[in-house]
Amino acid sequence: MKTRNKCFSFVIYGLPLALLLSLLLPYSLNVYASGAPTLKFGSFKDNNQFSDPDEQLAGEAVGDFQLGNALFRKLWSIGSSSVKSADGVGPLFNSRSCQRCHLKDGRGNPPADEHSFSPSLVFQLKATSEGNETTDINYGKQIQPFAANGLHGEANIFVSYATEEFHYADGQSITLNRPSYRIEDLAYGELGDNSILAPRVAPAMIGLGLLEAIPADTIKANADPDDNNGDGISGRANFGYSLEHQKTMLGRFGWKASAPTVIDQSAAAFSADMGLSTSLIGLNYGDCTEQQKDCRRVARIHSLDETEPEVSRDMLELVAHYSKNLSVPAPRNQTNLEFINGQKIFDQLNCQQCHTPQHTTDNSNTTEPHLRNRVVNAYTDLLLHDMGPDLADSQRQGFALANEWRTTPLWGIGLTQTVNPLARFLHDGRAASIEEAIVWHGGEAEDSKVAFTQLSQHQRESLLFFLKSL
Numbered sequence: 001m002k003t004r005n006k007c008f009s010f011v012i013y014g015l016p017l018a019l020l021l022s023l024l025l026p027y028s029l030n031v032y033a034s035g036a037p038t039l040k041f042g043s044f045k046d047n048n049q050f051s052d053p054d055e056q057l058a059g060e061a062v063g064d065f066q067l068g069n070a071l072f073r074k075l076w077s078i079g080s081s082s083v084k085s086a087d088g089v090g091p092l093f094n095s096r097s098c099q100r101c102h103l104k105d106g107r108g109n110p111p112a113d114e115h116s117f118s119p120s121l122v123f124q125l126k127a128t129s130e131g132n133e134t135t136d137i138n139y140g141k142q143i144q145p146f147a148a149n150g151l152h153g154e155a156n157i158f159v160s161y162a163t164e165e166f167h168y169a170d171g172q173s174i175t176l177n178r179p180s181y182r183i184e185d186l187a188y189g190e191l192g193d194n195s196i197l198a199p200r201v202a203p204a205m206i207g208l209g210l211l212e213a214i215p216a217d218t219i220k221a222n223a224d225p226d227d228n229n230g231d232g233i234s235g236r237a238n239f240g241y242s243l244e245h246q247k248t249m250l251g252r253f254g255w256k257a258s259a260p261t262v263i264d265q266s267a268a269a270f271s272a273d274m275g276l277s278t279s280l281i282g283l284n285y286g287d288c289t290e291q292q293k294d295c296r297r298v299a300r301i302h303s304l305d306e307t308e309p310e311v312s313r314d315m316l317e318l319v320a321h322y323s324k325n326l327s328v329p330a331p332r333n334q335t336n337l338e339f340i341n342g343q344k345i346f347d348q349l350n351c352q353q354c355h356t357p358q359h360t361t362d363n364s365n366t367t368e369p370h371l372r373n374r375v376v377n378a379y380t381d382l383l384l385h386d387m388g389p390d391l392a393d394s395q396r397q398g399f400a401l402a403n404e405w406r407t408t409p410l411w412g413i414g415l416t417q418t419v420n421p422l423a424r425f426l427h428d429g430r431a432a433s434i435e436e437a438i439v440w441h442g443g444e445a446e447d448s449k450v451a452f453t454q455l456s457q458h459q460r461e462s463l464l465f466f467l468k469s470l
């Protein structure tokens, strides 16, 4: 990456920040330029499990990882400022930094109770017009609860859960939480008639470069959209337009696999989540719609003397480089009998039909050479599956239908709540435990779910022990 020579403003302001951070946060940076193994402080209980660099990252790429880390954590100021590198979030925004949503590089969480708010549960807005995917006419792509410079945040949304008992075949039961959402303080008129709130919790950041490097042909070859092999599991590829590559490509990222690359997703985050323009999405007004005239006006005033995007190409690449290189913790307890039994049950229940245990990355197709030819134990096919009506929300997203979701990678899942104790599971964070997440499976996964509910308690525990060790 040709980063440092061109990245003047970041070097002037960001480098001291990175150095300061590395002094203040030695435990979270944990990076050694020699490429020596990362030192671990404390036990497995520490919450930095997702923050280590890829073990094969070496040389200059390690320094770039640290610079990217500082940008990922950077708390951007609000609104514009005379200091170029402090150019700010807004006019509308959800959060002032990437890491406020991707907490400790892990996933976000829904609010702790029905009176509070959590920035890391984002409400996207999905609408359709004549069968095509559109955004809300007044509010755009998503609800931004915060705004700069005397403008109003768009709305506040509160989550509450209705509990339901689910009974296993052996008579034991588990409580499920069905979410509902209340939107208040809509500041820019009503939501469009057609619009649907689509809650999406921020996912963990580990192993993303490896996922990006799995050959597209391998992923597409596993798709079986018409279920020709008759196993009840189809699996469809999603596609999206890549601003990075300027063409339509296989989608991999996001809960519906709508974003082709990490850079695409990062540029979208800068724009919609933070209101910052990049070399890929130059809009200085972020997600302000034409109806939000004050918002567009504020954005224009603040960018009068700007010719460059707020986030330069180099900064975007550094953040993406960081995002692609967060290491996946090794599974634990692999020689334990319970792990081995749990893994067998995972296969017997056909979980592995979608949560494909292993892939090998491409041997050429990546800008990050150390990610080539790597064995990836991600437990995902990166395809979309119908998961039934209970999990369905939005209308179309790219080619994904309302009830279709990307198989979530299960690597690192056992450390989810070590890294963020408030984190929960599934796209909207409704499942308080891994066990609840399994019981919510439906649609193509109905048979696997039913088989799970027919296990003995001991077998269920073995399966959960295996998953918690990943």
Ligand code: HEC
Residues within 6 Å of the ligand: 072, 094, 095, 096, 097, 098, 099, 100, 101, 102, 119, 120, 121, 122, 200, 201, 202, 203, 204, 205, 208, 252, 253, 254, 255, 256, 262, 265, 266, 269, 270, 273, 274, 319, 320, 323
């Ligand atoms: C307001 C909260 C929020 C902020 C701030 C945020 N993200 Fe995200 N991020 C999300 C959500 C929600 C998703 C899932 C999006 C979807 O499913 O459509 C996501 C998904 C991602 C993904 C895809 C991960 C995967 O496993 O598919 C990447 C990469 C990412 N974000 C990078 C970033 C970067 C880089 C920044 C800072 C520039 C950032 N995000 C800021 C909420 C946030």
Ligand code: HEC
Residues within 6 Å of the ligand: 233, 255, 346, 349, 350, 351, 352, 353, 354, 355, 385, 387, 391, 405, 406, 407, 408, 409, 413, 424, 425, 426, 427, 428, 434, 437, 438, 441, 444, 445, 448, 449, 452, 467
């Ligand atoms: C038909 C494909 C399919 C099958 C079969 C399947 N899953 Fe899933 N799994 C998914 C999809 C898709 C999601 C994401 C759903 C969502 O977030 O709404 C998911 C999510 C999960 C999650 C939550 C992940 C997270 O981080 O939030 C767990 C745990 C899980 N699956 C375990 C299992 C187990 C165990 C089995 C076997 C009993 C299984 N799955 C069978 C497709 C499948």
